[in-house]
Amino acid sequence: MYPSRFRYEAPRSLDQAIDLLRTGGGEAKVLAGGQSLVPLLKLRFAAPELLVDINNIPGLDYHRVDPDGTIRIGALCRHADLERSTVLSSGQPTMAAAAPLIADPIVRNRGTLVGSLCHADPQGDWASVMTALGGHVVAQGADGRRSIPVAQFVTGPFQNVLAIDEIAVEAVVPAPKGTVAGGYLKLERRVGDFATAGVAVAIETSGELITRAGIGLTGVGGATIDAVDAAKALVGRPLSAESIGQAADLAAQAARPRTDHRGSAEYKRHIVHTFVVRILSRITESAERAA
């Protein structure tokens, strides 16, 4: 298998890349890690006229925490960078849990978080994580930058709101106001498979009380699911067996799974319930151990 023909450009700056995209007039695609795009090209599900490779643009491979706690991930930060990140392992448990579960170790050396968000696969793990964290995507175009909440960034399977001459340059996790906790669990048939179901949970606490909560669901609908009601059930109260049960029930209700070769809809819904309980129970257990 090999792709259909395309023109290829490897600009050295974002401005050049944006210019190229504009000349491409909607028939151009950005190539970052390529771990979703290249297979799509080979399968000829995608046949762009122009490929704009951004890998030679300096200064996009970062991930860092601002002094206020905001986490910023550049467009060329690879999954493997995040997997090894002390920034995440010490301060962002939902992302730290997800990073080693993306695809397989070799794909993680190339694939990028921002690219995963742009690809907008309903089975994409990072979209659920960023949904739970209330993250956003920074897009750069000829007229400057704009910030788009992840929940509004994706408009459908494999579709996002980027204009034809915009590049997603950064993903941002807003600074937490309280103490962060959370996790990501994914059921997969084997390493590298898409999720049968995945659940991302991110909470912030102040004292005993949960002040913010987000729950994102992977692979159980036509798009990433923001389980808003489930998250709301957690906020304003301490974590308890009762609130955990309610959140898990509501998350399972929010799931829209379909029966396929990975499992029945009922089974996937059950997994969502189990994962919500498991992630939140682990948070209570580690809080008890710390106390």
Next chain:
Amino acid sequence: MTSLYEEISPDPPDNVPVRRVTMTVNGEKRAADVEPRLLLAHLLRYGFMLTGTHTGCDTSNCGACTVLFDGKAIKSCTMLAVQADGHDVETVEGLATASELHPIQEGFKHEHGLQCGFCTPGMMLAAKALLDENDDPTEDEVRWAMSGNLCRCTGYQNIVKSVLWAAEKLRAEGRS
């Protein structure tokens, strides 16, 4: 040397724009004129005739095409050859010297880490990427690092043993 898919497929040849790329392959400078859609795996196999890099699934699942790209394991069927311009590529042919197998190759021989051998080049380069970074991995770390490479023969036990054997040999030789 020009690498086009026309040479390996019945597509009608026309005026295909090519790009000159240069890269270091197994320590040697190589140049080629490639059409942008050429995959790195295909440049290695059909352009440079380094046929040790296998293409198995073609969908970035199996890892048989794994090579080292600037020292990191990547799937060469999921990278364009033009992207390797100016970079360093290491294939299975770069492991052994004229007279001596690499300890990783010795490990696969000693511990029977292969049966049909199709996945072996990718396995060995994934192992090399691991051992370059961690000279004393646990069994679990080996399994984790190799989890992007599929084998349909061995059941993986002997592959894991081979990598652990190689790690010990490399440590003993002080090469790690």
